[in-house]
Amino acid sequence: MMLQPQAQQQAQQHAPAPQPAQDPRHHPQAQQPPVPHQAHAQQAHPQQAWAGAGGYVSPIPVRPTHLGHALASEWTKIRSLRSTIWTLGVMVSLTVGIGLLATLAAGSTRVMDPLLGVGFVGVLLGSLCVITLGVLSISSEYGTGMIRTTLTACPSRARVLTAKAVVFFALALVLTTIATTVVALLDTALLRGPAPTTDQWLRATLGAGLYVALLGLLALAVGALLRHSAGAISTMMGVVLLPMLLALFLQGESVKDLQRVLIEYSVPSALAQLYDIPFLTTGPSGWTPLLILAGVTAVVLGGAYAAVAQRDV
Known part of the structure; x- marks a missing residue:
């Protein structure tokens, strides 16, 4: 009976020592590099890799945004x-x-010279509508607070303003050019006069469309700066009409030079130059008024970019 404890002690001495539990993090299989196609799948679909780690994966596909998405959004807004x-x-x-x-x-x-000048008045009045839409295309979002949603969806403010400017300018240019072309065709079909040259055709159709679209783009930039519909529309109406009205009331030799400058560089006079209807014999002519307006619009639009980037909203 005394031999049994000694036998148990000898059996325990010769028994293999117990091994500690293996940590799965140090398992040899865990340190093996992933199969090439599995590594490529994890890089292409990081959400699936996160799901394998126990995270949540949204069923909505996540794609990097670009200017095309902003253009589509602004087009949806403006046409609705x-x-x-x-x-x-x-x-x-x-x-x-x-x-x-x-x-x-x-x-x-009646013989008309220039033949296409008849459409000038209609284009001048129609430009006031384009100016109004240019202001409302951005100032209405500030008035309703929708601009916060827009900037949340697209934090890049330069991209938002660029998309608004591109969509509005393209829409205004296409519709205005179509309207001026229809008027030019009616003039040539119903009136008698010297046949317009190619340059006159381009200035009375595409040139007038570009000028009106640039006026609308200038109004959009002013709307981004002021963020108030009534104030921006009033400002643009003053820019269009006030110089000519002031020139009509300025009388006297001492203000003749100022009167001449106000008439030459006013919007009605510049638009009339595109139709070869000069208000004065001096001043910019041909395509020059369009280039002047393009320069002014670029400066104001640059100020709008700077203001949008610095503001909280």
Whole structure:
């Protein structure tokens, strides 16, 4: 009976020592490099790798955003607003309607020189509608607070302003050019006069469309700076109409030079130059008024970019 404890002690001495539990993090298989196609799948689909680690994966695919998404968003906004339909509809009606009425009033027996100058008044009045839409395309979001949602969806403020400017300018340019082209075709078909040259055709159609679209883009930049619809629209109306009105009331030899400058560089006079209807014999002519407006618009739009980037909203 005394031999049994000694046998147990000898069995315990010769038994293999117990091994500690293996940590799965130090398991040999865990340190093996992933199979090449598995590593490529993890890089291509990081959400799946996160899901394998126990994280949540949204069913909505996540893609890096770019300017195309902002353009699509702004196009959806501008075509779904009632103000777009009303302002552009009235612009086309004024441009084509007043142009047609002026053509019919002139009559086919009267010789017109320049032949395409009849459409000037309709384009000038239609530009006021484009200016209004340019302001509303950005200031309305500040008025309703929608700009916070826009900037949350697209934190890049320069991208938002660029998308608004591109969409609005393209829409205004296309519709205005179509309207001016229709008026030019009516003038050449119903009026008698010297046949317009290629340069006159381009200035009365594409040139007028570019000028009106640039006015609208300038209004958009002013709306981004002021962030107030009524204030921005009033400012743009003053820019368009005030110089000519002041020139009409300035009388006397001492202010003749100032009167001449106000007339030469006013918006009505610059637009009339595109139709070869100079208010004065001096001043910019041909395509020069369009280049001047493009420079002014670029400066103001640059200020709008700087202001949008520095503001909280």
